[in-house]
Amino acid sequence: MLDAYLKKLCTFSTEEELFHRLFRKHSSIMLLIDPETGTIAEANQAANAFYGYPQETMRGMKISRISTQQEHEIQDEMRQALAERRNYFIFRHRLADGTIRIVEVHSSAIDLKGRILLFSIVFDITVRQHAQDMQRLASLVYQKSSEAMSVIDGNGEIMTINPAFTDITGYTETEAVGKNIRILNSDRETPECYRQMTKSVRAEGRWQGELWARRKNGEDFLRRLSVNTIYNADGSVQCRVGLFSDITKKRETDELIWRQANFDTLTGLPNRSMFHDRLGQAIKQANRADQQVALLFLDLDFFKEVNDTLGHAMGDRLLQDAARRVRACVRETDTVARLGGDEFTVILGDLHDTRSIERAVNDILRTLAEPFQLGTEQVYISASIGITFYPGDGTETDTLLKNADQAMYAAKAQGRNRYSYFTASMQEVAQNRKRLVNDLRIALHEKQFRVYYQPIVDLNTGRIHKAEALIRWQHPVRGLINPLEFIPIAEETGMITELGEWIFRQAARQVGAWRTRHHSSFQISVNVSPVQLQNEGVNHESWLSCLESLELPGQSVVVEITEGMLMDSSAGVTDQLLRFRDNGVQVALDDFGTGYSSLSYLKKFDIDYIKIDKSFVQNLAPGSDDMVLCDAIIVMAHKLGIKVVAEGVETELQRQLLAASNCDYAQGHLFSQPVPAEEFEQLF
Numbered sequence: 001m002l003d004a005y006l007k008k009l010c011t012f013s014t015e016e017e018l019f020h021r022l023f024r025k026h027s028s029i030m031l032l033i034d035p036e037t038g039t040i041a042e043a044n045q046a047a048n049a050f051y052g053y054p055q056e057t058m059r060g061m062k063i064s065r066i067s068t069q070q071e072h073e074i075q076d077e078m079r080q081a082l083a084e085r086r087n088y089f090i091f092r093h094r095l096a097d098g099t100i101r102i103v104e105v106h107s108s109a110i111d112l113k114g115r116i117l118l119f120s121i122v123f124d125i126t127v128r129q130h131a132q133d134m135q136r137l138a139s140l141v142y143q144k145s146s147e148a149m150s151v152i153d154g155n156g157e158i159m160t161i162n163p164a165f166t167d168i169t170g171y172t173e174t175e176a177v178g179k180n181i182r183i184l185n186s187d188r189e190t191p192e193c194y195r196q197m198t199k200s201v202r203a204e205g206r207w208q209g210e211l212w213a214r215r216k217n218g219e220d221f222l223r224r225l226s227v228n229t230i231y232n233a234d235g236s237v238q239c240r241v242g243l244f245s246d247i248t249k250k251r252e253t254d255e256l257i258w259r260q261a262n263f264d265t266l267t268g269l270p271n272r273s274m275f276h277d278r279l280g281q282a283i284k285q286a287n288r289a290d291q292q293v294a295l296l297f298l299d300l301d302f303f304k305e306v307n308d309t310l311g312h313a314m315g316d317r318l319l320q321d322a323a324r325r326v327r328a329c330v331r332e333t334d335t336v337a338r339l340g341g342d343e344f345t346v347i348l349g350d351l352h353d354t355r356s357i358e359r360a361v362n363d364i365l366r367t368l369a370e371p372f373q374l375g376t377e378q379v380y381i382s383a384s385i386g387i388t389f390y391p392g393d394g395t396e397t398d399t400l401l402k403n404a405d406q407a408m409y410a411a412k413a414q415g416r417n418r419y420s421y422f423t424a425s426m427q428e429v430a431q432n433r434k435r436l437v438n439d440l441r442i443a444l445h446e447k448q449f450r451v452y453y454q455p456i457v458d459l460n461t462g463r464i465h466k467a468e469a470l471i472r473w474q475h476p477v478r479g480l481i482n483p484l485e486f487i488p489i490a491e492e493t494g495m496i497t498e499l500g501e502w503i504f505r506q507a508a509r510q511v512g513a514w515r516t517r518h519h520s521s522f523q524i525s526v527n528v529s530p531v532q533l534q535n536e537g538v539n540h541e542s543w544l545s546c547l548e549s550l551e552l553p554g555q556s557v558v559v560e561i562t563e564g565m566l567m568d569s570s571a572g573v574t575d576q577l578l579r580f581r582d583n584g585v586q587v588a589l590d591d592f593g594t595g596y597s598s599l600s601y602l603k604k605f606d607i608d609y610i611k612i613d614k615s616f617v618q619n620l621a622p623g624s625d626d627m628v629l630c631d632a633i634i635v636m637a638h639k640l641g642i643k644v645v646a647e648g649v650e651t652e653l654q655r656q657l658l659a660a661s662n663c664d665y666a667q668g669h670l671f672s673q674p675v676p677a678e679e680f681e682q683l684f
Contacts, residue, residue, distance in 0.1 A: 023042065023044050024044050024045060025044070025045065026044055026046065027046055028044075028046055028121050028122075028123075029044070029046045029047045029050050029121065029122035029123070029124070030043070030044040030046065030047060030119070030120065030121055030122070031043050031044075031047055031118075031119075031120045031122065032110075032112075032117045032118070032119055032120075033063055033078070033107075033117060033118040033120060034115075034117060034118075035078040035079070035081075035082055035109075035116070035117070035118050038062055038063050038064065038071075038074060038075065038078070039060050039061060039062055039063065040058050040059060040060065040061045040062075040063060041059070041117055042059060043055065043058040043059065047122065050095070050122070050124065051066060051093070051095055051096060052095050052096030052097055053096050065094075066093045066094055066095075067091055067092075067093060067094075068091070068092040068093070068094055068100065069091065069092075077089055078107075078118060081107040081108065081109065081118055082109050082116070082118065084108065084109065087106055087107050087108050088104070088105075088106055089104075089105045089107065090102065090103070090104055090105075090125075091103050091105055093122075101124055101126045102124075102125050102126045102129045102130075103122050103123060103124055103125065103126075104122070104123040104125045105120050105121070105122050105123075106120065106121045106123075107119065107120040107121075142162050143162060143163060144163075145162060145164055146164055146245070147164055147243050147244065147245045148161070148162065148164045148165040148167075148168045148169065148223075148242075148243065148244050148245065148246075149161065149162040149164065149165060149241065149242070149243050150162075150165055150176070150181065150241070150242045151239050151240070151241055151242075152181050152239065152240050152242065153237075153239055153240075154236075154237035154239075154240070155180075156180045156181045156182065157178060157179070157180055157181075158176050158177050158178065158179055158180070158181055159177065159239060160173070160177060161173055161176050161177070168215070168221070168223075168244075168245075168246050169184060169213070169215050169216060170215045170216030170217055171183070171216050175216070181242070182194075184213040184214060185213070185214065186212040186213050186214040186220050187214075188212040188220055189211060189212050193211070197209075197211070197227075201227050201229065201240065205228065205229035205231070206226070206227060206228045206229065207225075207226070207227045208224075208225065208226035208227070209224075209225065210222060210223070210224050210225070210247070211223055211225050211244075213225075213244070221246050221248045222246070222247050222248045222251050223244040223245060223246055223247060224244060224245055224247050225242060225243070225244040226242070226243050226244070227240055227241070227242045228240065228241050229241075261273065262274040262277075264337075264338040266316055266319060266320060266338070267319060267320055267323035267338050268323070269323055269327070269336055269337050269338045269344070270335060270336075270337040270338075271337065271338065271339075272337070272339050272340065274337065275335070275337035275339065275345055275347075276397050278335040278337070278347055279293075279295065279335075279347055279397045279400065279401075280397055282335070282347050282349040282390075283390055283395075283397070285349060285350075286349060286390060286391075289350070291349070291350060291351055291352070292351045292389050292390060292391070292392070293347065293348065293349050293351065293389065293390040294347075294348040294351055294354075294357045294387060294388075294389055294390075295345065295346070295347060295348075295387070295388050295389075295390070295400050295401070295403075295404045296345060296346035296347075296348070296360075296361065296364075296385055296386070296387055296404065296419075297343070297344075297345055297385065297386040297387075297388075297401070297404035297405050297407065297408040298326065298343070298344040298345065298346065298364065298383050298384070298385045298386075298408070299342060299343050299344075299383065299384050299385075299408050299412065300318075300319075300322060300342035300344075300368070300381050300382075300383055301381055301382040301383060301384055301412070301416040301417060302380070302381045302382065303315070303318065303319075303341075303342040303381055304342070306318055306374075306379050306381065310374060310377055310379070314374045314375065314377065317374050317375075318372055318374060318379065318381070319338075319342065321372055322342075322344075322368060322372075322381070323336070323338060323344070325364075325367040325368060326344060326346065326364055326367075326368070328367070329360055329363040329364045329367060330346060330348065330360050333349065333350065334346060334347060334348050334349065334360075335347040345401070345404070346360070346364075348360065357387065361385055361387065361419045364383060364385065365382070365383055365385070365417060365418070365419065368381060368382060368383045369381075369382050369383075369417060382416055382417035383416075383417065384408050384409075384411040384412040384416050384417070384418065384419075384420075385407075385408060385411055385418070385419035385420070386403075386404040386405060386406065386407025386408030386409070386410065386411055386419070386420055386421075386422060387404065387407055387419055387420070387421050387422065388400050388403040388404040388407060388421075388422040389422075393422050402430070403422040403426070403427070404422065406422060406426040406427070406429070406430050407419075407420045407421060407422040407423075407426060408420070410426060433489065436485070436486060436489055437489055437493055439475065440486055440489060440490060440493070440495055441495065443473060443475070444495060444498055444499065444502075448473060448474050448475065448476065449471055449472065449473055449474070449499070449502065449503075450471075450472045450473075450474055450676065451469050451470070451471060451472070451503060451506045451507060451510070451676075451677070452469075452470045452471075452472050452674035452675055452676055453467040453468065453469060453470070453510070453524070453674060453675065453676075453677060453680045454467060454468045454470060454667055454672060454673065454674040454675075455467055455667060455671050455672050455680070455683055456468060456525070456645060456665050456666070456667045457665060457666055457667065457671050458664070458665060459655065459658060459659040459663055459664065459665060459666055460659070460664075464671075464683055464684060465521075465522070465523070465665060466522065466523040466524065466525060466558070466665065467514075467522075467523075467524050467525070467680065468524070468525040468527075468560070468667065468674075469503060469506070469507040469510075469524050469525065469526050469527075470483070470527075470674045471483055471487075471499070471503055472674075473486055487529070490529075491529050491530075491531040494531075496529045496531050496532055497531075497532060500528065500529060500532050501542070503526060504526050504543055504546065504557075505546055507524045507526050507557065508524075508543075508546050508547055508550055508552065508556075508557065509550065510524060510677055511523065511524040511552065511556050511557065512550045512551075512552050512556070514684075515552070515556060518684050521555075522556070523555070523556060523557065523558050523586070524556070524557060524558070525557075525558040525559075525560050525588055526557060526558070526559060526560065527560045527590070528559050528560065528561055528565075530561075530562065530565045533561070533565060533573045533576050533577070543557075543585075544583050544585075553584055554580075554583045554584025554585040554586075555584050555585070555586060557585055557586075558585070558586045558587070558588050558608070558609065559580055559585055559586070559587050559588070560587075560588045560589075560590045560611070561577070561587060561588070561589065561590065562589075562590055562591060563589060563590075563591065563592065577605050578605070581605065581606050586608035586609065587605060587606070587607055587608055587609075588607070588608060588609035588610070588611055588645070589602070589607050589609065589610050589611065590611045591611065591613040591647075592610045592611055592612055592613060592633065602640060602642065603640065607640075607642055608642065608643065609642065609643050609644070609645055609665075610633065610637045610642050610643075610644050610645070611644075611645045611646075611647050612630060612633055612634075612644060612645070612646045612647060612663075613647060613648075614647045614648020614668070615648075616629055616630055616633075617630070617646050617647065617648045617649055617654055617658075617668070618648055618650070620653070620654045620657050620658070621653075621657075622657065627657065627661075630646070630657075630658065630661060630663070631661050634661050634662055634663050638662070643664040643665065644663050644664050644665070645663075645664065645665040645666065645667065646658045646663050646665070646666045646667075646668075647666075647667055647668065648667075648668045649666040649667065649668030649669075649670045649671070650668050650669045650670050651670060652670065654666075654668075654670070655670060671683075
C-alpha cells in the first residue's frame, strides 16, 4: 500500500502538486515525521480531523504528544522504519480530547528535497481491535468457563462443546459432536417435560430452568440450564447455544440447610418453625372446606426423671422412640412436630367429628404408656395431652398453641396420662398465673416476702428445741398469699433459686440470734425445693460460707427435703446432699410416708430426722391404723439412729399418744401457728 503511494508521488514534478493532490486532500490519515527531531513536519486534513488539532498546531508537534509510548520506544520504532527493517506498527494514540485510539501505522522513509522524512499512513483500528479482543475473550471464556457450553443446530445435533461440557458429562468432543443433545436426557424427567421445553425454545427462542441429566457413566445430575437461539438474517435458526452447570451438590446442601431449619435433628419431625407453617396451611384448608382443625399439645410425663437418671443419651433415645410411636398413631396427612424438650404437637385436619380425635388421642396415650426398652433398662412414661380446636377456640396459630398448652397443663394437674379439652376458664387461669408471675418478680425486687417460724417442741421436756422457717408473701393488694399458690410458679420460672437463697440467709441470721439469747443447740429447718437441688439452685458453698461468716456451725441449720428428692439418684442431687452432710448440716425427710422411700437411701445419706406427715397424725387414736403406722415409723427410725418429728399436732391427745410412743419432737397448731420472729420470741 505504501509503495503504491510512493510511486504515485514520484509522478509529480513539484512539492506543491504533491501536497495538494495526494497528501493534503487524501481521505487517509497521513503524517510526515522528522526522525531527527521526533516532530511532525506535516499532517494532512484527515490527520487534523482525526487527532483534533489544527494544522498550525500539529506542524512541529512532538510525536510523543500523541503517542502513549515512552520517548526511547518512539525513537527505536523510527530507527527501524528508517532502516526499513519494519514499516508496520500498532500504537495507542492520544487525541486532543484525551481519547485513546488504537491505530495501525505504515511508515517508510522518503526523500523530499534532500530531507529524509518518515511518511506514515495511519488507520484507526480501535473498533476492529475491540472486536478481535472480544472474540479472543469469548474464546477464552468458552474454553475456560466452568459452565458447560454446547452449540447445536436446529435439529438438536451437537456442533461443538467446551471442555467444561466434557468435565461435567464425561463426553469428549469427539464423542459428542454429531450426536443429538438427547444423549443427556434422564429418565428422572418425563417425556412431557422435554416436550414442553422444546416447545418453548421453538416458540420463544429460549428456555431456562432446572433439569435432571445423565452423564456418560449413567449417573444422573441436576443442572441449571439456559438455551438461547441465534437466527440468520432470514429468520431461520443458525444454531442454539446451551449453557448449564451441575447444581446437584448445591441442591443437596440447600435441602440440608432447609431441613435443618425446618425439622428436628433428633427425631426427624417438623420443628417449631415448620409446625407454625403446617398449622397455617391446615387452617387455610379448613376454611376452604368449612371444617375444623384439632391441635394436640403433648408433654411426656416423667421424662425428666429418666433423662436425669439414665443420662441424656438414653433420654434422646426415649424421645426418638416416643416420636415414632406418636407418628404411628395418626394419618400420613397429619403433622406430628417436636417443639423442643419433651413437648410435641399433633395437627389433625380434615375432621368431621370428635370421635376420630379421641381415638387418636387414646392410641397415643396407650402406646406411650407401654414400656420403653433403652439398652438394658426398661422405663415407663406417660403423656399429658391438651386439645384445642380451630375455629371454635381461636383463629390465630399462637392463640391455638397457647390454648392447647393450657389444656395440657390441666391434664397434668388432673393426674397425668390423660387428655383435657381447652375451656374458656383455662384462659382466665392462665391470665391469673401470668399476673402472679409478674407480681412474683416485683415481690423479689421489692422484698415483699417475710419469714415465719413454727416451733418444733421436744416432747420429753416440752421445750422449744427447733423451728421451721416458712415463707410468706405479703402482697400489697391481695394480702398474704398461700405458699402453695406461688411456690410452684417460683419453681417453674426458676425464681425459687433467688427466693431460696434469701430464705436461707434470713434463717441463718435468726438462728444465730436465738442460739445466743436462748440455747446454743437451737436449730432452724429450711425447706429445699426439688428444683433447687436438681438444677443446682442450691449453692452449698455459698450457704456454708454464710454460716461461717456468722460463726455458726453446720448443725445450726437443718435442710428439709422430700422423699421424691431422696429417691432422685442423679449426680447433682446426690453430690449436694453428701456435701451438706460432710459439712455438718443435718438433713430432715419431710412428709414421710406419703411417697416412697428406700431404707438403703436413708442409710446412704445419713438422714437425721424423719417428719411424719400430718395425714397420719390428724386422726390419731389409741389402736387406730394411723397409730400403728406411727409406732412402726418411730421404732424403725430409732433403730436406724434417726429422730422423729410429728407434723400437724393439733390436740393434747395427739401429743400424749406421740409422747407415749417415744416420738422425739412435734410441731403443729397445738403449740403455735407459724409466726414472725418477734412473736416467736414470746414463745421461749
